[in-house]
Amino acid sequence: MTDKPAFNILIVDDDRSMRQSLVELIKAAGWQAEAVSRAERVAAHLVNARPDVILSDVRMPGMSGLDLLASLDTGNGPPVVLISAHGDIPMAVGAIHNGAYSFVEKPYEPRRLLTILRNAAERNRMKQRNRRLADRLYRLSGLDRILLGQSDDVMALRRDILDLADTDAAVLIEGETGTGKELAARALHDLGTSPDSPFVALNCAALTPDRFEVEMFGVAGESGGRLRAAAEGTLFLDEVCSCPSPVQAKLLRVIEDKQVLPVGATAPVPVRFRVISATNEDVSLAVSESRLRQDLLFRLNTVVLSLPPLRNRRGDLTMLMTHFLDHYAQTYEIAAPELSADDLAALMAHDWPGNVRELRNVAERRVLAARRGGGSVAQALQSAVQAEEVPDTLREAVAAFERELIGKAIRTHQGRMDAAAEALGIGRRTLNEKIVKLGLDKEALL
CATH class of the missing domain: 3.40.50.300 (P-loop containing nucleotide triphosphate hydrolases)
Structure with a gap:
């Protein structure tokens, strides 16, 4: 993936011998070449291929090279180099004015043609790199929204x-x-x-x-x-x-x-x-x-x-909850409920064992309750406890059960680990391993 790939040139020419000659020249330069005999086939070809340059004859049956140029988005698509035995200065000037990268007359001089194609391909790749950079900067703001x-x-x-x-x-x-x-x-x-x-x-x-x-x-x-x-x-x-x-x-x-x-x-x-x-x-x-x-x-x-658990990101709770409330308010076409002091207290008091996924579900329940004219974060949390979602896998279900059982034992025995292990019917070492595996915070449980 890190090796710079060879340039890929798409040749459009109705003359079979000319197509073959151009393909051989381009491959001899160490590049890749594909060829079609009609300009009408270019659109279908571009669906699955991304040539660096299109090298097209001008005079062809049906769609001409100039017609092909007019049909392409030269701002976002590959540059077009036109080649013709019938070209003249006005045609070349007009083609370049209409978006062609360059115009070459037949019979062509191989070195000059390869130089033009190389310059066009490098310019196109630079344009694509700049576009990816712009997209990346745009997606950076998207990353901020995703990882709030x-x-x-x-x-x-x-x-x-x-x-x-x-x-x-x-x-x-x-x-x-x-x-x-x-x-x-x-x-x-x-x-x-x-x-x-x-x-x-x-x-x-x-x-x-x-x-x-x-x-x-x-x-x-x-x-x-x-x-x-x-x-x-x-x-x-x-x-x-x-x-x-x-x-x-x-x-x-x-x-x-x-x-x-x-x-x-x-x-x-x-x-x-x-x-x-x-x-x-x-x-x-x-x-x-x-x-x-x-x-x-x-x-x-x-x-x-x-990835940090939500209980270690309590400073982000208000921002995350506000984001999800706004999202679901738009989904259900109502005004987003405002967070009260009691709502903030409920957010901070909860341990969030289901992390951001659980917070998102609570926000949706809060918005659904707001559609009926009531609700609070505390009630949404209580609903989550009463109608706890079934984990996706058996392993997750077992882990959730173990987490709840071990947490209860630690609280019941006030942090005395030997007593908690004995009550659970396991050894102290096994209990310590499970606490680490399940991500339990003993201090937070007490």
Whole structure:
């Protein structure tokens, strides 16, 4: 991804021998060349291809080169160089006035033509880089909206994402459920050098060894597979610690070899993608328990991003709640309810175990109550407790139950860990490991 690709020239000429001659010249220069015989075919070609320059004959049956020039958006599309044996000065001046990059007469001088094409291609790439920079600055404000907050942890996270976005480094994102790990992964992708490339998300907990090759590698002559669908883009491995051990070995091989062997194929297919992974678990504990391969972890954690839990960002609560209230007020077409002193007190008193996802749900309940003429943040929180959402996976459900049970035991025994462990029927060491794994703050529980 970091190597500068060769220029790609699209040739449009109805003369077969001229097309072949131009293709050979351009390929001899070390560039890529594609050719079509009619200008009418260019629009369809541009749907799936991005040439650096279009080199077009002027006089052709049907749509002429001048007609083609008039049909293209020369401000945003590739530059057009016209070539003709019938050209004259007025035609050249008119073509350039109408947006052509240059005009070349046949018979052409090869070196001069290649110089014109090189200059046009370099200018186009510079224009595209400037446009990506402008888009990046625009998306920077979008990143501020996605990763809201002014706490030191959040501002550092935004800086890290911007620094890492245009690299190929493997990134492991750590954070509790609901902290926005996939949002961070998508931000890394969207702010990178190829935001239009694929972003393929895999729930590792749902991968099964018996179907892995078919689903991930594809079947020769039938399907490409999900890993090949991520080619030149980003592969996002969510819940990586929940990946079955046999699948981990196969993923490691793909990441190391950068190739896949489709089922039924005799030769592997090269595939390149950036790997971003995420987990809500302690990876060192997962490795020690043999649930995560250490060699796979070393391939995934070139850089580690840690997303802070919402309970550590209490200074951001008002901003986040206001943002979500405004969002849902627009969705449900009502005025956003104002936050009262009691609402702010309820926000600050809650521990937010579901993090930003939970806060967003509470904001929606508050807006829905406002549609009926009442409601408060405290009532929205109480509704959340009474109608607690079922976690997405069994692992999350077990973790939520363990978190609640351990927290209750610690409070009941006033922080005496030996007594809490005995009441739970587990050893003190196991209790300590679970407290770390579940992200419990013993001091906050008391």
